Amino acid sequence: MTVKVIVKEDYHEMSCAAAHFIESKIVEKPGAVLGLATGGTPLATYEELVKGYKEGKVSYRQACTLNLDEYVGLEEDHPQSYHYFMREKLFDHIDIDASNTHLPNGNAENIDHECQRYEGLIDEIGPPDLQVLGIGINGHIGFNEPGTSFDSTTHVVTLTESTRKANARFFPTAEDVPKHSITMGIRSILKSKQIILLASGEDKAPAIQRLLEGEIDEEFPASALKNHPDVTLIVDESAYQGV
Ligand code: GLP
Numbered sequence: 001m002t003v004k005v006i007v008k009e010d011y012h013e014m015s016c017a018a019a020h021f022i023e024s025k026i027v028e029k030p031g032a033v034l035g036l037a038t039g040g041t042p043l044a045t046y047e048e049l050v051k052g053y054k055e056g057k058v059s060y061r062q063a064c065t066l067n068l069d070e071y072v073g074l075e076e077d078h079p080q081s082y083h084y085f086m087r088e089k090l091f092d093h094i095d096i097d098a099s100n101t102h103l104p105n106g107n108a109e110n111i112d113h114e115c116q117r118y119e120g121l122i123d124e125i126g127p128p129d130l131q132v133l134g135i136g137i138n139g140h141i142g143f144n145e146p147g148t149s150f151d152s153t154t155h156v157v158t159l160t161e162s163t164r165k166a167n168a169r170f171f172p173t174a175e176d177v178p179k180h181s182i183t184m185g186i187r188s189i190l191k192s193k194q195i196i197l198l199a200s201g202e203d204k205a206p207a208i209q210r211l212l213e214g215e216i217d218e219e220f221p222a223s224a225l226k227n228h229p230d231v232t233l234i235v236d237e238s239a240y241q242g243v
Helices: 011-028 043-054 082-089 111-125 161-170 186-190 202-213 221-227
Strands: 004-008 033-036 064-067 069-071 130-133 155-158 180-183 195-199 231-236
Touching: 004 011, 011 033, 011 043, 011 130, 011 195, 011 231, 043 082, 064 082, 064 111, 069 082, 111 155, 111 180, 186 221, 195 202, 195 221, 202 221, 202 231
Parallel strands: 004 231, 033 064, 033 130, 130 195, 195 231
Antiparallel strands: 069 180, 155 180
């Protein structure tokens, strides 16, 4: 399948385009299930969503969300947990019902059971009508690192040094970055009806080039998206410069 591509001038324009995509989905289907991502890339998208909500453009009262991933071992109130991130950046500022927002529980006593529970939830309330994704510099999506099976469902991963280093900017020291996380698998992500992949900045340019020009290969997790019928890449010019 061909990945549709929207190239925007800069990060701000890319974020506005992504927010517009999400808002249109909610307008079309107020009870839509949104698959959401964390990381630096969607931050301004979430700001635009909050702005749009405050301007009365959309209501999230009937919407549900399912996040991609969570670190293992951080409390929900830990400032670097993805639970905290989502509340602080989005959920606390819109009219979504907190009980309709879902993330994996990285503190579950039995992590394997938690993975099964979360995959069950994706099937039960999902799959997402629209999944938002970022991409790691090594092509990871969610926390699916290179080599992850395209058949994978929600599972625990040991983070690579490159991912821990990339995420160290959010933590007091590099050592504080957790070593494990729970993530939707590649197969879980591909269950979504529609996917938007966001990328900004020159650091992401090699990954975007490989995604668009390279082979479908488990060594490059994002390439699995080419097996999905409805993926739109929303990218800024600096992340698109290698193509
Ligand atoms: C993180 C997240 C991913 C995210 C990616 C890119 O490790 N688990 O969901 O898409 O890395 O992050 P960023 O947007 O900060 O570049």
